[in-house]
Amino acid sequence: MLRTVNRALIGIVGLVLLLLGGSVLAVGLGVRPPSWWIHDSRHDVLLSNAERTRWQDDGWWWPTVIGVLAVVVLLALWWLTAVLRRRRLAEVLVDTGDGEGALLRGRALEGVLAGEAAELDGVSHAHVHLTGNRTAPRTRVQLLLEPHVDPGTALYHLTTQALMHARNSAGLAALPAEVRMKSVKHRAERVS
Known part of the structure; x- marks a missing residue:
């Protein structure tokens, strides 16, 4: 916008x-x-x-x-x-062990994290947004869930698989995440 x-x-x-x-x-x-x-x-x-002072005396x-x-x-x-104001994190500092570190593009990490989250069972679509600073990033994850999925199970798989892989690959001590879940709109199932 x-x-x-x-x-x-x-x-x-x-x-x-x-x-x-x-x-x-x-x-x-x-x-x-x-x-x-x-x-x-x-x-x-x-x-x-005359043009400059036309209305000067009016209250x-x-x-x-x-x-x-x-x-x-x-x-x-x-x-x-x-x-x-930057809303999106441009880069993440990855500790390489040599004291200098490497820079990982924020969009690349977002794309990989979104792709891995979308591959989880029952997740229809995932969108990831990195915020924070480059040494301590935070994530905002939006998941679109299939109707049959338990949200608790989806959250567990997201934290133990996708977020853990992203945290470990970037060498971060922590990767806090705010997760929002929505269900895919679907028709009511008939029971016979």
Whole structure:
């Protein structure tokens, strides 16, 4: 979602700046603007003294300006923190025993863990998301279970097989996991 908001926001701002800048440049180069346009000639100023001070004495002007600017600043800060915050772990530090270690891509570990979890008996689909930091990763696992599977058994197999293999292969002391399970939607079975 953030990627879509970024692209839409950058596209809209870019289009507005391109149109305004292009029109000011065209008028400055001597192109005759239409009668309804805000600039009349190449010697016209962007904002005249009358335009700048038109609503200055009205009581609603300054609260409106301050309110709009505050909303713009808050939206910009929200957008900046959302862009800078990483939700997905990019790499995991694997202890190789030589003191330096190796880096394992987070997506690779997620893919292997999801693949092994999906192969468990009764698991229809698995999705894994790594969080935390590179020396102490945590996982969020979402399992889509078949109707006949006991959730406790599926959780036991996940922790003793897939999560244990991932923890051992990455050389981690612990790999905490948050597991969410859903059942596949299915029709009611008839009993005869």
